[in-house]
Amino acid sequence: MAKVIKLRKGLDINLKGKAALETVxxxxxxxxxxxxxxxxxxxxxxxxxxxxxxxxxxxxFVDKLHxxxxxxxxxxxxxxxxxxxxxxxxxxxxxxxxGKQEARQFDVxxxxxxxxxxxxxxxxxxxxxxxxxxxxxxxxxxxxVSAFNSMPLSQDFEYALKGQEKxxxxxxxxxxxxxxxxxxxxxxxxxxxxxxxxxxxxxVFDGPAPAGNVGVxxxxxxxxxxxxxxxxxxxxxxxxxxxxxxxxxxxxxRTVALAGSEVKKPAYFKMLVGQKLSxxxxxxxxxxxxxxxxxxxxxxxxxxTADGFLGAHAxxxxxxxxxxxxxxxxxxxxxxxxxxxxxxxxFSWLLGKKKEYVMDARIKxxxxxxxxxxxxxxxxxxxxxxxxxxxxxxxxxxDRQEALGIYEVAPEDFAIAxxxxxxxxxxxxxxxxxxxxxxKENA
Numbered sequence: 031m032a033k034v035i036k037l038r039k040g041l042d043i044n045l046k047g048k049a050a051l052e053t054v055x056x057x058x059x060x061x062x063x064x065x066x067x068x069x070x071x072x073x074x075x076x077x078x079x080x081x082x083x084x085x086x087x088x089x090x091f092v093d094k095l096h097x098x099x100x101x102x103x104x105x106x107x108x109x110x111x112x113x114x115x116x117x118x119x120x121x122x123x124x125x126x127x128x129g130k131q132e133a134r135q136f137d138v139x140x141x142x143x144x145x146x147x148x149x150x151x152x153x154x155x156x157x158x159x160x161x162x163x164x165x166x167x168x169x170x171x172x173x174x175v176s177a178f179n180s181m182p183l184s185q186d187f188e189y190a191l192k193g194q195e196k197x198x199x200x201x202x203x204x205x206x207x208x209x210x211x212x213x214x215x216x217x218x219x220x221x222x223x224x225x226x227x228x229x230x231x232x233x234v235f236d237g238p239a240p241a242g243n244v245g246v247x248x249x250x251x252x253x254x255x256x257x258x259x260x261x262x263x264x265x266x267x268x269x270x271x272x273x274x275x276x277x278x279x280x281x282x283x284r285t286v287a288l289a290g291s292e293v294k295k296p297a298y299f300k301m302l303v304g305q306k307l308s309x310x311x312x313x314x315x316x317x318x319x320x321x322x323x324x325x326x327x328x329x330x331x332x333x334x335t336a337d338g339f340l341g342a343h344a345x346x347x348x349x350x351x352x353x354x355x356x357x358x359x360x361x362x363x364x365x366x367x368x369x370x371x372x373x374x375x376x377f378s379w380l381l382g383k384k385k386e387y388v389m390d391a392r393i394k395x396x397x398x399x400x401x402x403x404x405x406x407x408x409x410x411x412x413x414x415x416x417x418x419x420x421x422x423x424x425x426x427x428x429d430r431q432e433a434l435g436i437y438e439v440a441p442e443d444f445a446i447a448x449x450x451x452x453x454x455x456x457x458x459x460x461x462x463x464x465x466x467x468x469x470k471e472n473a
Contacts, residue, residue, distance in 0.1 A: 032215075034236060036236045039408060042182075042383070045328065045388070047289050047292070049298055052298065053297070054295075054298070055300070056299045056301060059308065061124050062104055062105050063113075063304045064091070064103065064342070065304070065339060066122070070162045072101075072163050074091040075092050077089050077092055078091075083107070083108055084125060085132045085133055086104065086131055087134035088103050088134055090125070104305075105131065106130055106133070107128040109124070109125055125304075138274065138275050146271065150280060154267040158259070158262065170260055171210075173263065174251075176243065177224050178242045180240060181445065183289040183348050185285070185346045190266060191223055191224070191265075198265075200275045201269055201271035202229045204275050209261070211229060212231050213231065213233070214247040215233070240442070240446050243440075243443055245442070245443040249412040264343060283301070284300070286344070288347050289346055290350050293349050294313070307340060311336050320355055322353075324348040326344040351389075368387065370387040372450045393454050400424075406447040410443075410446070410447050418430075419431065420455070423464035436465065439461060439465075443461075444461050445457075
């Protein structure tokens with residue numbers, strides 16, 4: 031019987047624009063791109079040149095530190111651009127599709143880890159500590175998969191899973207040959223592909239966001255101690271692995287949720303990793319408005335444009351107002367009903383938890399001194415003193431960071447704390463920089 035873990039700390043934010051449970055067709059773009067920055071900790075080395083023909087599953091670039099790890103093309107076609115920025119930093123490798131989707135055939139009968147490394151599936155593993163691309167030479171004590179996202183406007187994985195249950199189980203079977211697999215599901219999920227999943231230990235989480243974060247699940251199931259390594263993988267990426275094991279071919283098709291208050295018809299779309307977002311947003315947004323297009327979740331994703339490309343780990347694209355032209359009568363002092371607040375500052379708390387809110391991208395205040403008010407701890411469901419850890423990172427006190435549990439966290443674990451922070455600190459950026467410094471020091 032699955033273990034039920036109840037979480038009380040956290041915060042659910044009910045935003046307008048949830049994706050309807052229907053899948054809509056989208057046109058294929060004229061260009062796809064694989065972006066190295068989607069794979070944190072990667073030092074890319076290009077292995078193709080402009081004009082080369084590639085198949086689905088052929089390597090576009092590799093990791094300099096581990097050149098056996100391939101990062102592969104989602105489509106077959108011709109390499110149209112190797113885009114570089116300042117100091118020749120690799121920004122993307124673009125492929126013009128030929129419409130044939132010819133795929134490289136892999137032998138699935140050998141060692142599973144070697145297969146994942148060669149086929150590019152290993153690139154979707156992330157490791158704790160540091161929340162970076164995993165090292166194939168390491169031996170993780172466990173692999174964690176979270177089958178739900180509790181953040182606002184997130185993808186409903188149970189809906190995305192329909193019709194792909196066989197592939198999901200095949201993926202879990204493959205991962206179990208590398209290390210013990212822990213699958214975290216929500217108390218609201220009923221699909222037997224999740225509740226009765228095999229080759230893994232199923233844990234049920236009941237609580238508000240960020241209960242769906244894999245870091246929260248690791249902390250409550252099998253915490254990381256210094257010197258230990260845990261790998262994580264997204265639930266839809268487990269399906270990628272399953273497709274590979276069943277067919278011998280790479281298929282990076284995602285079921286992406288297009289959501290947000292500024293989307294005309296929020297719904298789900300079948301897209302490939304690296305697909306141009308203009309094909310998704312065409313006819314869905316008012317280009318005359320000042321909008322914030324977010325590649326990924328509204329709480330943790332990255333700002334992009336319609337000319338951007340679907341991120342490697344993104345399961346949703348959100349569009350909200352930018353808010354740069356907002357003009358509010360009486361400002362913050364108005365007794366408003368349509369503004370969300372974690373306190374009872376506005377009368378909106380009288381309307382209950384079901385009310386949906388429209389939020390823009392404004393910070394609504396300037397950065398100020400950090401006040402130890404316990405704000406973070408109320409929404410941080412991990413056995414970690416979040417406020418003290420953030421202070422240790424800012425101070426550069428590595429010993430203190432280690433003692434306070436930095437090896438267990440990732441920037442996304444601080445998204446809700448960042449939302450409620452009255453000091454307006456960029457907690458996710460601070461944690462990312464702290465992890466990068468710690469990784470460099472321990473190298």
